[in-house]
Amino acid sequence: xxxxxxxxxxxxxxxxxxxxxxxxxxxxxxxxxxxxxxxxxxxxxxxxxxxxxxxxxxxxxxxxxxxxxxxxxxxxxxxxxxxxxxxxxxxxxxxxxxxxxxxxxxxxxxxxxxxxxxxxxxxxxxxxxxxxxxxxxxxxxxxxxxxxxxxxxxxxxxxxxxxxxxxxxxxxxxxxxxxxxxxxxxxxxxxxxxxxxxxxxxxxxxxxxxxxxxxxxxxxxxxxxxxxxxxxxxxxxxxxxxxxxxxxxxxxxxxxxxxxxxxxxxxxxxxxxxxxxxxxxxxxxxxxxxxxxxxxxxxxx
Numbered sequence: 001x002x003x004x005x006x007x008x009x010x011x012x013x014x015x016x017x018x019x020x021x022x023x024x025x026x027x028x029x030x031x032x033x034x035x036x037x038x039x040x041x042x043x044x045x046x047x048x049x050x051x052x053x054x055x056x057x058x059x060x061x062x063x064x065x066x067x068x069x070x071x072x073x074x075x076x077x078x079x080x081x082x083x084x085x086x087x088x089x090x091x092x093x094x095x096x097x098x099x100x101x102x103x104x105x106x107x108x109x110x111x112x113x114x115x116x117x118x119x120x121x122x123x124x125x126x127x128x129x130x131x132x133x134x135x136x137x138x139x140x141x142x143x144x145x146x147x148x149x150x151x152x153x154x155x156x157x158x159x160x161x162x163x164x165x166x167x168x169x170x171x172x173x174x175x176x177x178x179x180x181x182x183x184x185x186x187x188x189x190x191x192x193x194x195x196x197x198x199x200x201x202x203x204x205x206x207x208x209x210x211x212x213x214x215x216x217x218x219x220x221x222x223x224x225x226x227x228x229x230x231x232x233x234x235x236x237x238x239x240x241x242x243x244x245x246x247x248x249x250x251x252x253x254x255x256x257x258x259x260x261x262x263x264x265x266x267x268x269x270x271x272x273x274x275x276x277x278x279x280x281x282x283x284x285x286x287x288x289x290x291x292x293x294x295x296x297x298x299x300x301x
Contacts, residue, residue: 039280045273052269064274074275077246077253078282084169084254085233085286091173093225096180097218103181104188105206114185121178129242132171133158158244161251168240168252175239176232180225187221188214223294230290234283255279 046064048057068074099117103110120128135142138156147155157167191214199209237256240246246253246261259279263272 042273042280043277045270046277048270050269051267052263052272053267057270060270064271065278067271068274068278073250073253074255074258074278076250077255077258080165080250080252081234081236081254083165084172084236085230087166087169088172088176088233089226089229091169092177092229093180093222095173095177096182096225097184097222099177099181100184100188101210101214103185117181118178120175121182123175125175125239126242128171128175129239133243136167159248161248164244164248164251168243171243172236172239176229180229183221183225183228184218187218190221191217227287227290227294231283231287234279234286255282 047059047061049060049063050057099113103114106113123131134140136157138144138154138159141155143157144154147153157163195213195217196209199213204212235256236254237260240252240254241257241260244252246257255275256279259272259275262268262275266272
């Protein structure tokens, strides 16, 4: 009997492995074609001088990489990306958490706010970019119109190198804060109602419940949200490119916009591939360091 039981267990194990192989095969093939192959091809292309159109490629070795390491414009773009990442995490997640807490405490009465606050996330980044470009225009924009009504002059937020990046970050926060609101609302649903009722019976008010019970229970979800925000911030492209094109100067230049310009505006595909590959390496390093830091704190706790 024991031998038959082991045999059935092994048969079930083989069947599970077969089923897993069958279901994972299409996904694996798609990942190889659309993810791994493009990454490898990008690294290979970074070794050539190529305009991206002709069939002629000239092998230049590591010349593009040497240029990338000493390229001040690329490192300015990386610094801007880091600033966008830090401010996105510090602005979007706390506001998203506050909105989710407001809706969770308010119950069904707050459904209308849930719908209204979610609208920006339904709009495309390109549409939002054009919308705010017109709204922030120096002549005829909303801020300039208000300033003129109050007796001030025109306000040029996107044309001023000192304010352009912060203005773009504000628009990015306006678009993506609803995502973290929904994320935190989903995390709230994992907290049992019994926990809240027990806290009320013990005499806790809403503020004490949030600080001492809800917030620690939401911490794992907030860490995941921070990682999502970080990775997304390092890849921003469309909204920034539509609003400023990376300017004025290099004040809003990001790694993705710089890569696009090198590859598809200047038709320097070899160097553009080196920028893309460098961007991939930097994002991977920042992501791994952040996850290691968060997991280290989790283990220490």
